[in-house]
Amino acid sequence: MTTLKSFTATGDTTVQALAGLAGAIGETSLDASLVCVFYDAAHDDGAIFDFLRARFDRAAILGGTSCNGVMNQSGLGGPRSIGLLVLEDPEGNYGAASTRLQGDAADCAERTLHAALEQADCAGELPELIWIYQAPGQEESVIEGLRRVVGDRCPIIGGSSADNDVSGQWRQMGPDGAFGDGLVVAVLFSSGGIGYAFQGGYEPSGESGIVTRIGYDPVGESGVVTQSAGRQIISIDGEPAAEVYNRWIGGVLGDKLQNGGNILIDTTLHPVGVDVGKIEGITNYLLIHPDKILTGGVLSTFASIEEGTRLYSMKGERTRLITRAGKVASAAAAMLPGGEESLAGGLVVYCGGCMLAVGDEMPRVASAVTGSFRGRPFLGCFTFGEQGAILGKNAHGNLMISAIAFGE
Incomplete structure (x- = not known):
């Protein structure tokens, strides 16, 4: 027992x-x-x-x-x-x-x-x-x-x-x-x-786009180039990823697009999601949290994303x-x-x-x-x-x- x-x-x-x-x-x-x-x-x-x-x-x-x-x-x-x-x-x-x-x-x-x-x-x-x-x-x-x-x-x-x-x-x-x-x-x-x-406790807000370019993830003291997956999204639908994402969530990151920086708190209720399939007709999403804007409008995340993935803008409520x-x-x-x-x-x-x-x-x-x-x-x-x-x-x-x- x-x-x-x-x-x-x-x-x-x-x-x-x-x-x-x-x-x-x-x-x-x-x-x-x-x-x-x-x-x-x-x-x-x-x-x-x-x-x-x-x-x-x-x-x-x-x-x-x-x-x-x-x-x-x-x-x-x-x-x-x-x-x-x-x-x-x-x-x-x-x-x-x-x-x-x-x-x-x-x-x-x-x-x-x-x-x-x-x-x-x-x-x-x-x-x-x-x-x-x-x-x-x-x-x-x-x-x-x-x-x-x-x-x-x-x-x-x-x-x-x-x-x-x-x-x-x-x-x-x-x-x-x-x-x-x-x-x-x-x-x-x-x-x-x-x-x-x-x-997860979030739902789609309506916007989505295709990840068209991924950067590289630093591992230890070296950088490992990941051609197909990584935690730095360079572009979505061919545009700078941070700019696209900022549009999706209503422009709340406008002040940080120019100089970059940590956006973890700003984005907690606005993650992105990946469609992982349906259960009883209801789409399930794996959530990914953007945490920083890097030089050139690159969007850094707390999980890896593959090139060619459709990302969905998600929204949450307390x-x-x-x-x-x-x-x-x-x-x-x-x-x-x-x-x-x-x-x-x-x-x-x-x-x-x-x-x-x-x-x-x-x-x-x-x-x-x-x-x-x-x-x-x-x-x-x-x-x-x-x-x-x-x-x-x-x-x-x-x-x-x-x-x-x-x-x-």
Whole structure:
């Protein structure tokens, strides 16, 4: 039988927050198979890791920093919060492994997946689900490496670690401690079954265009020219991409077209989307968040786009972003082999950009997920990139929501 418990605590210092977690756990006997930990980037990784290893010495550990803290069934933890999701499943198998993303990211991911499978004592087997947490920047390559082993026969769910101000202070935590440039992979063989969902809370605004030229993505100390895909859109329909995009969203970036700069906050409610197919006649979109305007009207994004892709201008509203998380949680619970009644709890990845856009209404997001998960324990993190399975294919997107539901 699978059981979940979720704990959060907030403190001005890491010592204070960990003392709060220790008090919340109390004398509860926990023989954890998997522990997910997420925390505000201001906290001390070493102290958190020591805390986990002292209490959960046999558990697979996965997590890292989350934009302005966490949420769970008790509400929004807020800045300086730390959250734990403790999963006990004596009849299941769980393993985790971590690495620095140095050199070829796909190769790193492939090796780390094999290491996680060995840790779970399931080498050569197909997991029910792969859970990942990674540094932003090479998500597509990571998924490529994982797919070399499992293809799309297994959902790959997770997030890109975040800080509070997009200054690069994000970290990832695995069984070997914390990294700033790493990848953590966990493999889940659950005895109670797993349900999952991956969605966005945006809709098309009406405009669209074809990506006609892509630039190059810097990787490490060198630049890799990508003739067919990349994160720098040079042109859409033959025109400078930033100019086209600015027209689509009503000219709100006019002041930045000349000199360029960061547009992350300006564009949170105006991403672009890629049509990935239909479910029951309804088109689904993978969302991509523009983050900078570069020299020459080049549009930089947080996800890779292929030349020849039709991009759709998307629009979002705070109300939709508030309610969507609960709907995604419900969709994940509905996928459980034993139905929603078998729900033990869950894990939610909610885009950090959406969280910042929702602002002081975020307690309503936590409440919506709590209602959808029937008050069962869950933990939610806020990320700078989201990974999930959509229409049977594993993908990386932005401004998305992933949910995992664990069955008893």
